Amino acid sequence: MDNLPIPTFQPRLKVLEHRQALAIHTAALEILEKTGIKMENDRARKLLVDAGAKPFDTDWLRIPAFLAEEALGSAPRQILLYDQNGDKAMALRDDHFFFGTGSDTTFTLDLESGQRRGCVLNDTGRFARLVDALPRFSFAMSMSNPQDIPKIEFIYVYTFAEMLRNTNKPIVFIADRLEDMQHIHDLACMVAGGDAALRQKPFILNYSEAISPLRFPAHVVDRLMFCAEKEIPICLPSGSNAGGGAPITLAGALALGIAENLAGLIIHQLTRRGAPFLFGPNVSVLDMKSTVVSYGCPEWSLTQAALADMRDEIYGLPIWSFGGATDAKVVDAQAGAEAMFSIVTAMLSRCNLIHDVGYLEYGSTSSLEMVTLADELIAMARHFTKGIPVNRETLALDALDRVKSAGTRGIFLTDDHTFEHFEEALFLPELLDRSRYDAWMAEGGQDLYRRSNAKARSLLETHRLEPEMDAGLNDEIEALLQRI
Amino acid sequence: MTIDLNPLSEAVIKGNIQAATQETQKALDGGGDPQTILDQGLIAAMDIVGQRFAAGAMFVPQMLRSAKTMQACVALLKPAFQAGTVSSKGTVVMGTVKADLHDIGKNLVAMMLEGAGFTIIDMGVDVLPEAFVQTVSEKSPEILGMSALLSTTMPAMKATIDALKDAGLRDKVKVMIGGAPVTAKFAGEIGADRYAPDAGSAVAAAKELLQTS
Secondary structure (H helix, E strand, O other), rough: OOOOOOOOOOOOOOOOHHHHHHHHHHHHHHHHHHEEEEEEEEHHHHHHHOOOEEEEOEEEOOOOHHHHHHHHHHHHOOOEEEEEOOOOOEOOOOOOEEEEOOOOOEEEEEEOOOOOOEEOOHHHHHHHHHHOOOEEEOOOOOOOOOOOOOOOHHHHHHHHHHHHHOOOOOEEEOOOOHHHHHHHHHHHHHOOOOOOHHHHHOOEEEOOOOOOHHHEOOHHHHHHHHOOOOOOEOOOOEEOOEEEEOOOHHHHHHHHHHHHOOOOOOOOHHOOOOOOOOEOOOOOOOOOOOOOOOOOOHHHHHHHHHHHHHHHHHHHOEEEEOOOOOOOOOOOOHHHHHHHHHHHOOOOOHOOOOOOOEHHHHHHOHHHHHHHHHHHHHHHHHHOOOOOOOHHHHOOOOHHHHHHOHHHHHHHHHHHHHOOOOOOOHHEEEEEEEOOOHHHHHOOOOOOHHHHHHHHHHHHHHOOOOOOOOHHHHHHHHHHHHHO | OOOOOHHHHHHHHHHHHHHHHHHHHHHHOOOOOOOHHHHHHHHHHHHHHHHHHHHOOOOHHHOOOOHHHHHHHHHHHHOOOOOOOOOOOOOOEEEOOOOOOOOOOOOHHHHHHHHHHOOOEOOOEEEEEHHHHHHHHHOOEEEEEOOOOOOOOOHHHHHHHHHHHHHHOOOOOOEEEOOOOHHHHHHHHHHHEEEOOOOHHHHHHHHHHHHOO
């Protein structure tokens, strides 16, 4: 009888002890019960009061802890997102991680001139198409806030349609209010083949935000309840950034962000039990000189690692997170260092849906080059995270015997074992350069930014969706855009 | 009689509220002129704070603490002024525009301007164009400051400027705008006088607009 195979330990980062996790959770419940939330949506306020919340002052509610526990009990522990062809694409749960782009940037680095300029709708399409082409990207977001939208109040409908036309991967989208949310839902139904089909195989996930501290504007909660009713997966992180909307100390910022998230989850589950909700606040920091919300800081990586621990220790729900972004203004060493830091830590702490990959300038500028090179950074981190399989084949004692027998000419490079295993044993970089100096110079002596630029251009020229959108659907989408 | 205002300035720069208010009281009790205490003790200190911040030698919480310290001192000075004789660098009406509920950035700008000696009328968030117009009409501020975090609410800035024009008030007030999606180009397009990318430069821009120091 063979012995059992040795399991492979896959490196996993933990940042909280169980008691730390419990204390943050308890503080979040205390915030709901004692401080309360400001609920400006009448329908949601009534739902909460009927369920046991206590109103005080104008719009304020104190929410008993049992409502949070109930909501955590009824929300699904896996969110399954499909691609637009109806195939399973992302099973968001426990230790699964998926990377994708971010949303509304004001500027983008122009692929041709390298200049930072205002985004246009065509940029949304190009980012979506690049996401479609890159194997380590699992979902698309708009990566732009286009300036050339005919009707600015429907900006999110236009960007959503543009993404539909340029990727078949799942889409994480933004909406402003109920009206544009309904149009976006209509568009998604056109792709999926109706409301029932979209519920069965959702390919979209909505990103909405409450406002820290503790404020739930009416139109935000409208979107939350709409998504619950339609079973569109949604996340509702508030901007509980340390030093801005939340305390400067990360424990307090986490507790506040989690309290706000739990309040959102409660409303969501009271609206429709079992509807899919992606858990987790955004807890970054305000930079103490510029007051920007930092996208390159170590603290955000730390708070989302903490949240992943709390998922495993307490919540059980998949989480929303970030990675692969930077505060640098150009694709430089800072950009690479910060992006890699958050990619590695997000992966090692097993964050689930990891967005904002490819952001420059604390989320104000997007870069196709940054997205392209991040694809390779993700692959590098993934190789590390797979760990070291240990078995007879990988211990390779037979190969050692062969090489030894070959005498002084023995080298593993020539052995069949190397030929048979190198592709899975090693990370084989494509953009990261290991060529010899003369060869690198002969290729033009290009830095990583230039090489990423060339790869992005090439992919955008050659990549085709499988399949490209059919003409009938495209017309239907266009008709809706004309109608609004 | 000359009163040494250096300890007061030092306390403001350090953000030591207790020491600064004690020094202010001491200066008043010693017969110091309130306007001199304000100009040479407090505002001079805030100018140094502003310079140190710009040089990267101070952080925002320290600067805000200095502003808070100054405000505590100004509160002590107020009764000593004859009504209406406190000099202000100018009045700024501020608010986050219609349908936008975000106010962290706007609040920072308001605190910084106050620290620099401006009088602030903060209208809060979700301020309708007609409300801005009414306040400008009633309070005759030198500057109107508008903030927006969302690209969908930026058009309300233009709507407010247009409403000021319709009310015949556009020439009476300088308009400054800011917020994450806002750009200098946008400011030019909608006919605002200035765009400021952050709280520190908002103070410099306000001073420049009013040609004061």
